[in-house]
Amino acid sequence: MLKDKSELISIVLNDPSGQGSSWDCIDFGFLESSSSRKRPLDDDINEEEEEEQGGGDDGDHCQIRKKPQQHRDTPDIQDVQHKFNDSSMFISLLGKDMTINCLLHLSRSYYSTVASLNTSFRSLIHSEELYRLRRQRGLIEHWIYFSCSLTDWEAYDPYRGLWFRLPPMPPTGSFMFGDKESLAVGTDLLVFGKAMTSHIVMRYSILTNSWSEGVVMNSPRCLFASASLGDKAIVAGGTNARKEILDSVELYDSETQRWEILPSMIQARSKCSGAYMDGKFYVIGGMDSNKKALTCGEVYDFAARTWRLIHGMSHGNGLNGASDAPPLLAVVKDELYAAHYKDNEVWKYVKEKNSWEKIGLLPERSGSVDGWGIAFRSCGKKLVVIGGQRGNHRGIVELNSWIPNRGEPEWKLMARRESGNFVYNCAVMSC
Structure with missing residues (x-):
């Protein structure tokens, strides 16, 4: 099991041209939602709304757990793929249901990097089923x-x-x-x-x-x-x-x-x-x-x-x-x-x-x-x-x-x- 969701691999892909790529900026972060009810993956509760709601975080809305800016020595994607060359290793450790549940709560801006890890993740990310489950659970970006x-x-x-x-x-x-x-x-x-x-x-x-x-x-x-x-x-x-x-x-x-x-x-x-x-x-x-x-x-x-x-x-x-x-x-x-x-x-x-x-x-x-x-x-x-x-x-x-x-x-x-x-x-x- 992962000790903490925020401990997932963090990767930044850069375009040598400086113009950006198809997936310009990729980083990892988890979206957390209350298990008691469905809520969109919105960050729309800002300072104005917090004042209206009493200024506190009652845990009833989804949040992004942000990580510090990535260090310049972030490993290259090839290094990450080498560590996870067994296409079923991650899914075997977590179990398919847990893996899918994690992906459902992960912002889709990181899906392209997850798909680069191995064939099993690529199959999950490229599946319409993942987004169908997100809609059913009210997880929307x-x-x-x-x-x-x-x-x-x-x-x-x-x-x-x-x-x-x-x-x-x-x-x-x-x-x-x-x-x-x-x-x-x-x-x-x-x-x-x-x-x-x-x-x-x-x-x-x-x-x-x-x-x-x-x-x-x-x-x-x-x-x-x-x-x-x-x-x-x-x-x-x-x-x-x-x-x-x-x-x-x-x-x-x-x-x-x-x-x-x-x-x-x-x-x-x-x-x-x-x-x-x-x-x-x-x-x-x-x-x-x-x-x-x-x-x-x-x-x-x-x-x-x-x-x-x-x-x-x-x-x-x-x-x-x-x-x-x-x-x-x-x-x-x-x-x-x-x-x-x-x-x-x-x-x-x-x-x-x-x-x-x-x-x-x-x-x-x-x-x-x-x-x-x-x-x-x-x-x-x-x-x-x-x-x-x-x-x-x-x-x-x-x-x-x-x-x-x-x-x-x-x-x-x-x-x-x-x-x-x-x-x-x-x-x-x-x-």
């Missing part, structure tokens, strides 16, 4: 994936404060130069786009750290509303290759990689946005076939398999116009927020009144071009704004976060990266 260039994607782990560079997307002709959209579901990052006259999907899997061609929808589209929850995702509306505005809806299962056709919306719309809230899927904003901005929203009831129109759901808050980007929406604790990019404001949806109220401002250094080039997402218990200041040619992207409360937004800088100040695509993966 939220990573931010975004692209500030045509082919390159980066990931940010807010728990460790680590950056990861994904492998470049494979060349796919004109797909690389057209508008693209992204969606994170299960252990996959899906990137949707067009190649000449057809739509294609590129799929990045965190299990293999590689790209492959994904499964195209039954009705391929762009500029659609979407949202994901666990290993399922839903898309609605959008525009097809013939520039037709759609009312069709599809559900994606990341485990089977299949699209299922759902009942169509009441109103066809494109350049709309979607959100999960209170166990239902909402579609807001967009434009109709006459390129008229829509103020009505719709909500889909999964149990009843029906849509309900919500008149005036985006009326008066300036979420978007026909020439602007789709509304910037995010849901935290079943509360819907929107970024009013024209006035640099944050709005909150009041469900009881079917209206919006302004609660404050976006970060000062965030800017957009009619809503394009900026990302507004939920990341666990936080709202996150990702973007750079327009007119800044240094290529700096910033991640600012705020835990919604009863007061005005007080944005905190999560991270800053020399990457580019125009965010083409962004998605938050929760697994």
Whole structure:
């Protein structure tokens, strides 16, 4: 048995070029959770929340046991592999159940190094079953994936404060130069786009750290509303290759990689946005076939398999116009927020009144071009704004976060990266 969980091997892999690798920074640390109830692997309980809760650690939330910065003489990965050349040694000592339980509580930013130890660990890490068990136990980490260039994607782990560079997307002709959209579901990052006259999907899997061609929808589209929850995702509306505005809806299962056709919306719309809230899927904003901005929203009831129109759901808050980007929406604790990019404001949806109220401002250094080039997402218990200041040619992207409360937004800088100040695509993966 291990004397202490924090005594696991600690490894740092460095890229001699200094530019970072596919797995730039790897270190070990264990995530501890109360055995009495399921909780996400969130570090969102910060100083503000501790004050609200009395300032003490009651052990009811998951924590990261951090180790001191690794010494420069950290052993090379080949040395570690040599010590564990018996592929079953570790698992035999701990037992399979204990080994899997340890891996479930280990932050996934370290999974690539664990997979390098031997074939048995590699098999476990590359298995979808590990993430299925994490979901069942409520062990969830939220990573931010975004692209500030045509082919390159980066990931940010807010728990460790680590950056990861994904492998470049494979060349796919004109797909690389057209508008693209992204969606994170299960252990996959899906990137949707067009190649000449057809739509294609590129799929990045965190299990293999590689790209492959994904499964195209039954009705391929762009500029659609979407949202994901666990290993399922839903898309609605959008525009097809013939520039037709759609009312069709599809559900994606990341485990089977299949699209299922759902009942169509009441109103066809494109350049709309979607959100999960209170166990239902909402579609807001967009434009109709006459390129008229829509103020009505719709909500889909999964149990009843029906849509309900919500008149005036985006009326008066300036979420978007026909020439602007789709509304910037995010849901935290079943509360819907929107970024009013024209006035640099944050709005909150009041469900009881079917209206919006302004609660404050976006970060000062965030800017957009009619809503394009900026990302507004939920990341666990936080709202996150990702973007750079327009007119800044240094290529700096910033991640600012705020835990919604009863007061005005007080944005905190999560991270800053020399990457580019125009965010083409962004998605938050929760697994």
